Amino acid sequence: MSVVSAPPSVPGDADQPGASSAEPSERSGINRRAVLRTGAVAAGVTSAGIAISPASATPAPRSAAVFAHGVASGDPLPDGVILWTRVTPTAASTPGSGRGPDVVVTWEIARDGTFARTVASGSVHASVDADHTVKVDVAGLEPDTSYVYRFRVASGPTTGATSPTGHTRTAPAAGADVRRVRFGVVSCANWEAGYFGAYRHLRAHRDLTAIVHLGDYFYEYETGGYGGKSGVVRRTEPANETVTLRDYRIRHAHYKTDVDLAELHRLLPWICTWDDHESSNDAWKGGAENHSAGEGPWAARKAASERAYYEWMPVRPEATGTGRHLYRRLRFGRLLELSMLDLRTYRDQQVSATSSDVDDPRRTITGQAQMRWLTNGLTSSPTRWQIIGNPVMIAPVLIPPLDARNTAAVTELLGLPGGGVPYNADQWDGYTADRRRLLDAIRDHRVDNVVFITGDIHSSWACDIPVDAARYPAAGSVATELVVPSVTSANIDDILGVPEHSVGAAVPTAIMAANRHVRWNDFDAHGYGVLTVTPAAAQMDWYFLVDKADPRTSSYHARSFRVPSGTPRVGSVAGPAD
Known part of the structure; x- marks a missing residue:
């Protein structure tokens, strides 16, 4: 089968978005990425590839x-x-x-x-x-x-x-023996923060199957509202924050006037999901950090953002008995299935990173129906690889990782999360019970070759996903995660106004020292990834831009990490897959 649908939602299910609005704790456009502030296609066709004609119609x-x-x-x-x-x-x-x-x-x-x-x-x-x-x-x-x-x-x-x-x-037939699939992988494109050079450079990669966009296709803030007016390279439309249906439609339309974005859409099929900025920062089922009571009911704003998204994006929503949903699965022969997640519509509200509530088994990031769909799909898939389009990081990043068996007395006394304090509770780290349900399903059913490809965090990561972060590597890992940087959205160097890889260069060393399953990360550069999947391996190649503020910026290959088939571990390789 080509697309696997989810079971119908049950009326009154906890998965359904709530109608209440949330008063934000703060209005900063970059608050949820606090770690960034603190420092803590030419000719030729292969299987599943695109042939791009050198000539195309130029409209009058x-x-x-x-x-x-x-x-x-x-x-x-x-x-x-x-x-x-x-x-x-x-x-x-x-x-x-x-x-x-x-x-x-x-x-x-x-x-x-x-x-x-x-x-x-x-x-x-x-x-x-x-x-x-x-x-x-x-x-x-x-x-x-x-x-x-x-x-x-x-x-x-x-x-x-x-x-x-x-x-x-089109995709290969379900039973086809596919030798290679290549995705361009992108996330977090803030119009005001720079030019979309990542989209332009992706066009130079041969034989891309599709572009996978992992969310934050646009940003909802008013001019200068995300990162401050000093970071405005070019102004967005409308100038006000997007709240109404009219606002969201104008913002979508404005983005599609970007020449590099429009041309990449013209040349390749896209597979997209949303994160939060397509509606509002730190969205959850009952509200968002960047939504106040004065902006009307959250349900009305979320409905407006969804309607505009379905109008303006080339996506095929899945239908259920109670409506439609964005999470869906696409298959590419016997090689891989790509499961695209929606981690905003059904989630419970974020809690403090220092609260033991992150471990509450009643809290969810996926919603019950999406979790059933995801685990059932992974455990029954006939393909060699399971690629998961994952809007927010799933690998634990803890300060420090704690052995829950030996530190329970301390964490319970202080009311801390059992596995250690996460640096970002907006990610799966803030919903540890759901993460455990998913990883247990992968491990218990011996599902091989699960690779999460992720956006959101404006930085690049290659991680093993451990059974127990505190006991890694002895306890082993069950999957891997490859995180792409932002197209333009602010990183550490942008926020601090310092040269790239100066102050931010100290952050990866500290994170990897505390979290040994994190094999590499970069907190400063912007760009994109190219994921190449073959029967033997899945490899992500990271490409960084020289200057996002330059509309003609060049790019360069930064790093490559490979996941061999049958081994849930990432390893550095010298050069890109092509």
Whole structure:
């Protein structure tokens, strides 16, 4: 099977988002990443790869205005893919305006750039109710096949306007013997903090299967609200914080005017999930740190952010009896399944890192239904590799790791977490019972080759995920985690206003000394990762930008870590997989 659905949610289940709003403890845009403040594709096709034609249609000036937000594809299946665009039928029909006529848009998908071999086509309405966005779930395609696609306006004042030509590719058949899958992996792209050079440089990597975005596709803050006005390289729209449906639509649209982002969407399918900034900082099921009572009910704001996300992103939400959800699983032959998580919609509210409440078995980061879906999928999967698209870190990072058996008297007396104080309780470290449920399922069912790929923390990590952090390596590990840096969002050097790898260079040594399962980390650089999965190994190659404030910045290969098949340990390798 290509996509595994979750069981239906039960009405009244604890997984359902609450309607109450939370008063924030502080309004700083970077408070939850306190550790950062304190210092504590050219030609050629391989299996599951993309062939990019050197020539693509360039729209006429009028068409460029009508399709100003580009085209995109996503969530590839063996027989289908999501196609997306947005139409501006009149000059007044700007994103979020609620103005302009509904228009008919035709679409076609073909095997060649001339569209002489069209394999599927149809028409759909671009309605004002959906902010004139268009999303088509194309079926009936061939597996592991490259396609081109385009849209054309078929009614209204802009009839005949044609979109740029997009490129996409279907996933391999479920039983296919796939030799390699390559994902570009990104997270945390703050428009105001710099230019999206990471997206531009990803286009240079050959044979990428898809781009995996692990969350924080955009940031909800007002101009200068995240990291201060001194960190504003370019201004976002709207200038105010995104709270209403109109705000979220405008912010999504603004991001898709970035040339590097739009071009990467045009050339490759994306597989995306959200973290918190697509709604509001430190979101949980009943509120968010960056949401106050004066901004209205949290349920209304969350619903607005979700509606805009589903309108503007090339994602295929899973349907249940009570609605839809974003967590989903895509399969790439017999090689791997990619499980994309939603760790914001169903979680309980964050607690203090020094509180024993982080160990409360009643608290959840996934929600019950998503945890069942995740563990059932991992323990029954027929593929060699289990890759988990994980918005926040799961590897424990503790100060210091404690042996719960020998230190229980002290931790209970002081009311501290049993395994040690986490440096960031917004991560899985703040929900240790859920982490234990998941890791126990992996270990008890002897699931091999589980690799978490993670974003959120604006830094790069390669970690083993230990059975017991205090007794690592003797107690062993059950999985691995590879964390990519932010595209632009602030790191230690940005926050302190110091040169890269100066003050921040001391942090990795201290963390790795206390947490021996952390094999490498970097707290200063921005960039992206390229994950290459073969039957023999999964390897993440980290690429860093020289200067995110330079729209033409260069990049360089920084580090590579490899996970051999059958061994839940990461090891450094000299060069990238390609």
